[in-house]
Amino acid sequence: MRALAFTRPDARSRLESIVHPLVGLQSEKQAQEAASRGCPLIVFDVPLLVESGRWARRLDAVIVVDCDADTQVMRVMQRNSLAAEVVRNIIASQATRSARRAAADILVANGRDRSLTQLAGDVSQVAALFGL
Numbered sequence: 001m002r003a004l005a006f007t008r009p010d011a012r013s014r015l016e017s018i019v020h021p022l023v024g025l026q027s028e029k030q031a032q033e034a035a036s037r038g039c040p041l042i043v044f045d046v047p048l049l050v051e052s053g054r055w056a057r058r059l060d061a062v063i064v065v066d067c068d069a070d071t072q073v074m075r076v077m078q079r080n081s082l083a084a085e086v087v088r089n090i091i092a093s094q095a096t097r098s099a100r101r102a103a104a105d106i107l108v109a110n111g112r113d114r115s116l117t118q119l120a121g122d123v124s125q126v127a128a129l130f131g132l
Helices: 002-007 009-036 069-080 084-092 098-100 116-129
Strands: 063-066 105-109
Touching: 002 009, 002 084, 063 116, 069 084, 105 116
Parallel strands: 063 105
Antiparallel strands: none
């Protein structure tokens, strides 16, 4: 399915037309449940936020966790056991790094030069911005 979705735009559009409405309904249901319980903050993890065009207007803030392309390729290869060329083709079919960064209200650096301790400190600073 991945190969088909990332090599044939018509197949990708068809898949998205099936999956995205279902994800939207489930997300809305979970957000309403969280709001009814008085949750002070609702976080949506949206992998294709920039591409979707509709998510950003539903959000109060966009946090982008960023790293350079080589780090991204390495991490996806490790996580999904994919070849570098496959990962690069997938990345090429998505919004550019600069477009993702431009969509950010808050940018969190997560490159190879950042330790988990540094990243945790950044996350704590972001949480404090939201009163958490």
